Amino acid sequence: MSAAVIEARKISLTFQTADGPVHALKDVDLTIGKGDFVSFIGPSGCGKTTFLRTIAALETPTGGELSVNGMTPDAAQRARAYGYVFQAPGLYPWRTISGNISLPLEIMGFSRSDRQERIARVLDLVDLAGFGGKFPWQLSGGMQQRASIARALAFDADILLMDEPFGALDEIVRDRLNEALLTLWRKTGKTIGFVTHSIPEAVYLSTRIVVMSPRPGRITKVIDSPLPPERPLDIRDSPEFIALAHEVREGLREGHGDD
Amino acid sequence: MSRTLPVLTVVAAILLVWYLGAIGMNAQWARDQAARAETQLTTSALIADTLTQDRPVLPAPHQVAAGLWDGIAGQKITSKRSLIYHAWVTLSATLAGFGIGSLAGILLAVGIVHSRAMDQSVMPWAVASQTVPILAIAPMVIVVFASAGVTGLLPKAIIAAWLSFFPVLVGMVKGLRTPDGMQLDLMKSWSASGPQVFWRLRLPSSLPYLFASLKIGVAAALVGTIVGELPAGATAGLGARLLSGSYYGQTVQIWSALFTAAALAALLVMLIDLIQRLVLKRMGLGG
Secondary structure, eight states, rough: OOEEEEEEEEEEEEEEEEEEEEEEEEEEHHHHEETTTEEEEEESSSSHHHHHHTTTTOOOSEEHHHEEETTTTHHHHTTEEEEEEOOOOOOOTTTTTTHHHHHHHHHTTOHHHHHHHHHHHHHHHTTOTTTSSSOOOGHHHHHHHHHHHHHTTTTTEEEEEESSTTSSSOHHHHHHHHHHHHHHHHOOEEEEEEEEHHHHHHHOOOOOEEEEETTTTEEEEEEEEOOOOOOOOGGSSSSHHHHHHHHHHHHHHHHHHHH | TTTHHHHHHHOOOOOOHHHHHHHHHHHHHHHHHHTTTTOOOOOOHHHHHHOOOOOOOOOOOOHHHHHHHHHHHHSSSSSTHHHHHHHHHHHHEEEEEEHHHHHHHHHHHHHHHHHHHHHHHHHHHHHHHHHHHHHHHHOOOOOOOTTOOOOOOHHHHHHHHHHHHHHHHHHHHHHHHHHHHHHHHHHHHOOHHHHHHIIIIHHHHHHHHHHHHHHHHHHHHHHHHHHTTTTOOOOHHHHHHHHHHHHTOOHHHHHHHHHHHHHHHHHHHHHHHHHHHHHHTTTOOOO
């Protein structure tokens, strides 16, 4: 495994609620290397999204140590270490697709010519060249989500954090976007953290699969994928794929056995 | 065509009810006059009389139309009998008050959205201010300003602002709070500053709400101005026109002033609607 990009040591996060403390994360240990594609899978409440948010400094752990690119998550956020993609595209309806991709660049103070160059490049990367002048409502859901990925890529962060980015899309669009995401990952060499509910999606995309379980949110299993980086869609019918999916399902079941 | 027919039907129905009302309400006076002159009125003569009285209880539509025409086109616009002159006096105070009120509403909303302390301390007072009857407040405002030597436009504008700031405040608070957690998280993930979040996310999100509340606000400002013109013994403005009409039993004058005020309010709301369309279309929100 290559150099560690994200290192978590005994990360805990406890929310204080009216019904008492909720242990969203407990003693999470994980190292993510440069260029890894890591999926987080588990049932609701297992802390997969929360863990992704702590990496992004959108939540602060109540215990443990977390470093992103060798910095604290806060410092990494200021250093533009990551781009974040949510389940909904979250595009501004009053901005064109180009305008939306331009938004983080404006906030980060890129010059106008630099912005235009970057917008053109990432639109190309997500296969949306020619759609920059359209408004979000003129695009399909899948295209909108691609635009939001372009927005996350525009400022050249090494890490891409994706929280169920294709969860709201239908399966056909989802397959296409999964394929496109793999191509994009191979082309750019980004480190990707990917939260999902779907076993086939996790197995198809990842170099490593992190299985999590709830109450308290924790990692129950980390599975390294034996699949090659080059993955056509029909790899999902191969025995290796099916065996891996089975292993993930077993891991999920074990996690539930603790309840 | 399919839309003009229902509209004309409704207008015709209103006019019919109005004429019947005028005949019914003015008939007593016509009968009394006839009794005093010891003559008998035929039904047709009675109806004709009810629709042509100088000081009817309820003037007939054509009398109000004539009054409006005379007030608008029949006078020099500098004349004290010109409705254009009075409408302008009211309009200028309305616009001044609307400007002050909207600005206050927007600024307070920005403060309330950004400060929990302001949310808890300002909002109750804003609500309380609207529960006070404006008819009770207006004379006090006029008197206080007059004692300080300020008369004319400003006191009326303050009353107009009093009524118009509230809808703008409520609408703007709602609008500035529309961005959801995800959109705010995105901004945070880019380490955006507070002003960047405000100018690029909160403010544009709030504009549809702002325009809706500006329409309510401008109509409220007009009401506020007219109420402000009533107790001042003001000699100019639609409110003064209403008051002097009621002193002298000039019902046609009252109704003419009322219609002018209604037309003015409709015009102002339409103007804001037009600006709203242009702005939202430029923002790509027009659909």
